[in-house]
Amino acid sequence: MLTLYDYGPSGNCYKVRLLFSLLRIQCIRIDVNVKKGETRTEHFLKNISPNGRVPVVIIPSDYVHKLSNVENSSTTSKTPTDSTSSSSSNNNSTNEQQSIILTESNAILTFFSDGTPLYPSNPIERAKIMQWLFWEQFSHEPNFSSLRFWITLLDKGDDPQYLDKINERQIKGYEALNVMEDHLNKEDWLVANRFTIADIALYAYTHCAEEAGYSIDSFPKIKSWLRRIENMPGYVPIDD
Amino acid sequence: MLTLYDYGPSGNCYKVRLLFSLLRIQCIRIDVNVKKGETRTEHFLKNISPNGRVPVVIIPSDYVHKLSNVENSSTTSKTPTDSTSSSSSNNNSTNEQQSIILTESNAILTFFSDGTPLYPSNPIERAKIMQWLFWEQFSHEPNFSSLRFWITLLDKGDDPQYLDKINERQIKGYEALNVMEDHLNKEDWLVANRFTIADIALYAYTHCAEEAGYSIDSFPKIKSWLRRIENMPGYVPIDD
Incomplete structure (x- = not known):
C-alpha cells in the first residue's frame, strides 16, 4: 500500500x-x-x-x-x-x-x-503539460500558497509587516490569473482539449484563490473551468 | 530549424x-x-x-x-x-x-x-528526475537567479533596500546547497548514478552561485560534481 x-x-x-x-x-x-x-x-x-x-x-x-x-x-x-x-x-x-x-x-x-488519459503520451502534449506544471511551481503557486498561508492560516492580512510582501505577490498572482484566463478563453482545458494533470496542478491553488485574498469575479473562463473540474467523476474537495 | x-x-x-x-x-x-x-x-x-x-x-x-x-x-x-x-x-x-x-x-x-541517455525511460528514474526538476524551480532557482540578478547585474549587493530580501533568499539558498551536498555525498550524480537532465538543470545556477553572493568552499561534493559536468563531451560554458 x-x-x-x-x-x-x-x-x-x-x-x-x-x-x-x-x-x-x-x-x-x-x-x-x-x-x-x-x-x-x-x-x-x-x-x-x-x-x-x-x-x-x-x-x-x-x-x-x-x-x-x-x-x-x-x-x-x-x-x-x-x-x-x-x-x-x-x-x-x-x-x-x-x-x-x-x-x-x-x-x-x-x-x-503515466499510462492514463490524464497524462497523454503524445510528445507535444506531454511537453505542453510539463510547461504548465513548471509554470505552476514558479509563476503561480508561490503567489497563492504563501498568501493563503499568511491571510487564512496566520491571520496576517492586516498586519503592516506583511503588507509589502502581500502586495508584491498579489501583482504576480493576478498576472498568473490573466495568463490562465487568456488561455481558457481559447480552450476548455489547459492542454490537448481534455482534462489532464495540468488542470489538476493548476486547480489546486486557483480554486481557493479567494482564501489568498484574490477576487476571481472578473475571470469568467477560470470560473467555468473550475466548475468543469468539480463535475469530474471521482472529484473530491480539498477538505475531504 | x-x-x-x-x-x-x-x-x-x-x-x-x-x-x-x-x-x-x-x-x-x-x-x-x-x-x-x-x-x-x-x-x-x-x-x-x-x-x-x-x-x-x-x-x-x-x-x-x-x-x-x-x-x-x-x-x-x-x-x-x-x-x-x-x-x-x-x-x-x-x-x-x-x-x-x-x-x-x-x-x-x-x-x-526524451529518447536519449540524458532522460532514462525507467519510470522510477524519471520520477526522481522530475522530483529534482520541480525542486530546482521551487526551492533552488529563485534563491540563486534573483540574488545573482540583484548583486551582479543590478549592483544592489550593498543597497540597504535589498538587505532583507537578499538575506531571506540566502538562508533558503544555503538550505538548497545543503540538500545537494548531502545527496552528492552518497551519489556521484543526482539520479540513476549517471549524468541526466537533473544534473543539467541544477548545474545552471549552482555553478555561478558565487555571482549570487554564495561561497561554495564548504561544499566539496558539489564542487567535484561541477567539475565532472564540465568534463562532459560537448560541454559549453554559460558565456559561450
Missing part, C-alpha cells in the same frame, strides 16, 4: 489526493501539521524528506518491483538505485528493490498518471 | 544551450535583453510568450509533423491542438501541423532529451 504524508489545507497535498481519487488509487494518509513545524523535525528531515515539505509518497518495494519488471521487459534501462528509504547499499537486483520516497507534488502527478 | 529566444546571462536559457550542445542539436539563437525589458514588450507577450520570460523554443511544423507521425504509429493519442504559433483555428490533421511555442526551461529539457 502507498503511504502519503499529507497536510489537509495544503494545495500541493490536495493535488495528490485529487489524483488518487480520480484514478481510484488507495493510500494510507499520515497527517503532519506544517503549521506546527512537523515537517521540520530531525526525524522528518532525516527519514522522510530532506527538503522538509509535504506531500511525500512512499512507494513500497513490491510496487517498485512490478514497475521495474515492466520496464526491464521493454527497455534496457537500469533498475532504480537512488533515494531508497533504507540505509542499506544500493543494489541493482530487482529481487532486492527497496521502497522509494517521492516528493514534489507535480513529480508525483506525472508518476502516477 | 529550431529557434531559441535567448538571454546570455540567464541560467534558465543556459540549460537549453548546454543541452543542445551536448546533444548536438542545432538552433537559431535570437537574443532578447531581459534587463532592458525586451521580454515584456507587447509584441513579445502577444506573439512569443504571455509569461514574458525566456527561454522560448519555437519548434517548426516539420519537426512537429515528424514527431506526430512517430506517435500516431504507436499510440492512439491525438495530434497536438493547443498553443500553436499561428492564430488560425486548431486542426487535428498532421498535414496542417503548426509550429509549437515551448516555454519553461525544464519542460524544454524533458522534451528534447
Whole structure:
C-alpha cells in the first residue's frame, strides 16, 4: 500500500489526493501539521524528506518491483538505485528493490498518471503539460500558497509587516490569473482539449484563490473551468 | 530549424544551450535583453510568450509533423491542438501541423532529451528526475537567479533596500546547497548514478552561485560534481 504524508489545507497535498481519487488509487494518509513545524523535525528531515515539505509518497518495494519488471521487459534501462528509504547499499537486483520516497507534488502527478488519459503520451502534449506544471511551481503557486498561508492560516492580512510582501505577490498572482484566463478563453482545458494533470496542478491553488485574498469575479473562463473540474467523476474537495 | 529566444546571462536559457550542445542539436539563437525589458514588450507577450520570460523554443511544423507521425504509429493519442504559433483555428490533421511555442526551461529539457541517455525511460528514474526538476524551480532557482540578478547585474549587493530580501533568499539558498551536498555525498550524480537532465538543470545556477553572493568552499561534493559536468563531451560554458 502507498503511504502519503499529507497536510489537509495544503494545495500541493490536495493535488495528490485529487489524483488518487480520480484514478481510484488507495493510500494510507499520515497527517503532519506544517503549521506546527512537523515537517521540520530531525526525524522528518532525516527519514522522510530532506527538503522538509509535504506531500511525500512512499512507494513500497513490491510496487517498485512490478514497475521495474515492466520496464526491464521493454527497455534496457537500469533498475532504480537512488533515494531508497533504507540505509542499506544500493543494489541493482530487482529481487532486492527497496521502497522509494517521492516528493514534489507535480513529480508525483506525472508518476502516477503515466499510462492514463490524464497524462497523454503524445510528445507535444506531454511537453505542453510539463510547461504548465513548471509554470505552476514558479509563476503561480508561490503567489497563492504563501498568501493563503499568511491571510487564512496566520491571520496576517492586516498586519503592516506583511503588507509589502502581500502586495508584491498579489501583482504576480493576478498576472498568473490573466495568463490562465487568456488561455481558457481559447480552450476548455489547459492542454490537448481534455482534462489532464495540468488542470489538476493548476486547480489546486486557483480554486481557493479567494482564501489568498484574490477576487476571481472578473475571470469568467477560470470560473467555468473550475466548475468543469468539480463535475469530474471521482472529484473530491480539498477538505475531504 | 529550431529557434531559441535567448538571454546570455540567464541560467534558465543556459540549460537549453548546454543541452543542445551536448546533444548536438542545432538552433537559431535570437537574443532578447531581459534587463532592458525586451521580454515584456507587447509584441513579445502577444506573439512569443504571455509569461514574458525566456527561454522560448519555437519548434517548426516539420519537426512537429515528424514527431506526430512517430506517435500516431504507436499510440492512439491525438495530434497536438493547443498553443500553436499561428492564430488560425486548431486542426487535428498532421498535414496542417503548426509550429509549437515551448516555454519553461525544464519542460524544454524533458522534451528534447526524451529518447536519449540524458532522460532514462525507467519510470522510477524519471520520477526522481522530475522530483529534482520541480525542486530546482521551487526551492533552488529563485534563491540563486534573483540574488545573482540583484548583486551582479543590478549592483544592489550593498543597497540597504535589498538587505532583507537578499538575506531571506540566502538562508533558503544555503538550505538548497545543503540538500545537494548531502545527496552528492552518497551519489556521484543526482539520479540513476549517471549524468541526466537533473544534473543539467541544477548545474545552471549552482555553478555561478558565487555571482549570487554564495561561497561554495564548504561544499566539496558539489564542487567535484561541477567539475565532472564540465568534463562532459560537448560541454559549453554559460558565456559561450
